[in-house]
Amino acid sequence: MGKHRKLNKGQLRRVRANQQKRLQQNDLEQELDDASLGGTESGVIISRFGQHAIVATDDQQPIRCNIRRAIESLVCGDEVVWRRFTGQSANTEQGVIEAVQERRSLLSRPDYYDGVKPVAANIDQILIITSVLPAFSAQIIDRYLVACEDIDITPVIVLNKADLLDDVEPEQRQEIADALAMYQAIGYQVLSVSAKTSGGLDDIQAVLKDHVSIVVGQSGVGKSSLVNALLPDIDADVGDVSSNSGLGQHTTTVATRYALPSDGFLIDSPGIREFALWHLDETRVAWCFIDFRPFLGLCKFRDCKHQPQDPGCALQQAVEAGDLHSLRLYNFHRIIESMATSKPSRAIPRGSKK
Template identity: 35%
Template sequence: MINDPAQPAILTGMVLNGAHGIYDVHTDDGILRCTLRGKLKKAFAQAKSSKSIPAKGRSTPPRMIGSTAQRAEKIEKRDSSENPLPTRLSVGDYVKIRRLDDATGLIEEILPRQSELSRQDAGSNARKVIKQTLLANLDQVVMVFATAQPDPHFGLLDRYLAICESAQLSTLICINKADLPHDERVEDEAAIYSNIGYRIIWTSTQLNQGIDELRESLKNHTTLFTGPSGVGKSSLVNAIEPGMAIQTGLVSDSTGKGRHTTRGSQLYPLSGGGWLADSAGIRALAAWDIAPEELAACFVEFRPHLGKCFYSDCAHLDEEGCAIIKAVDEQLIDPRRHRSYVRIYEGEER
């Protein structure tokens, strides 16, 4: 099929999954299994893996509707100085590929990344923590927790939320396994988040509860499902779009090698419009893109009190005349949320 005039040799596509240098790329003409062109491989090898793109200064992630080619065109028209080129390929990246035959292609170029969500990955060298992008070009994150098994870890949720606020991604909290008997404190803790404006969807894949509502909220978005291991992310994906995993054909990652590849995420097209990515359970999300002085604004309920502290450079930890601490004392800000803020500020893991 090479040089068939009916099929353009260069196509635009979006990376659905990848491992060991092999990527499944969605194009408007179907999915092609692709490898990276030598020149790109070299460029990636030379680029510093630790180099991160600051979330601040980026434009708000666009909600890109239309065919894959139309969305890629929109990205190409944007000012690329705003969103630098990625230094490695991730799931969700838009690429230009040369079609080799009906089923395969060569990735020639990567388009600037509009947004991303990353996690910390200790990799093989435990001393060097590297950043691993879970999904590129997303505009929404669903944070999945379970009512029980495993018990929800709200400190981790606070960290997730801060990162998403910093990256200007819209966020939704999903509390799954609503069918399981659980501590009533889970409802109380969840109320803290709905009170400050986050939407919470209670789901059960066992009882088919909340699935329609969740599916509706994904329409025309590029969404990442993230959260701890075992909370039911994959089960939710299957409930939302039954049989999807079978349709797309995962690149196997059985050897667990290949740090330059995108492990752990898989992007699926939604029949109602939009894209959904499932990711492997995560323990830590990278918060290093957030400058300390920007962290407070990533706690949405702190915002009305910012700029009112006695010291203009107040870090809101325990300073005299701090408006945030005053708001905590007046029960306008939940003390547990403030403790999470302090922990993240001080760089603690959780």
């Protein structure tokens, strides 16, 4: 009889989590079968915590609910059908989520262990938050822009901590200004704000009005500080930038949806230091660089990698002619390189679609 292969730490973690989930769900289903439930109501997920979620009712009241076992995926922003407990419940839950409505959009994040994980649903605008500190990175912005273009959701680039611009070296200040001007020339909306001094907040409020928006960005760029400045009553956790690594400290742990005074909604998402794109293939990533599109398909060779040594490369020729910014092509190649090194061996990239 052959030896059983020893499970690694990640596999053991998932096995134990699944066992615990099954035990909890069995107890939950028995309780729900015995509970007296009212009629169906509509709502939207404010946030999810394991097998429970906070639902905003039609009048924006938060209700804590259990989640039916048949629901395979549930994230912040999902529109749901739920039922209220009418009898006495021993737990703190006030209802149960019965079904999830079809999503109009979905922002997902690749995870090394768990594949592509959904972050938030039914959003129509993504605020890409960057900042002077930690170090401004056009490459990280481009990763988020690719993610936005892939799911066809409008991005808005927001430079936070603009009050620190006078404190950085002139070369760094010029680098930031040039990059932001580049994105504006491509056609993206760019805003400069300071959560600390409240500068530019009126511009942000105008952009958020009547939209469902989500804030994303690497840890430490001040997402939670910006959310607090826009919604001072919520008091989102704020973390400092590490003096050792220069990187931000994670503060927000789950995506949470907040109602805005301007008839819109804002989702604060967990901070991440790098937005992986290994779930896409190279041709899809190139198509998601919108300034590449006029030149795609014009290269001399079909399998062109758009490197300087590739003869007849339309993208390289566009850079030389001044029709394409060299930084964008540089960032594209760095993204493609990182996709190859960070992709799990079991992962299968999503195919090209146009």
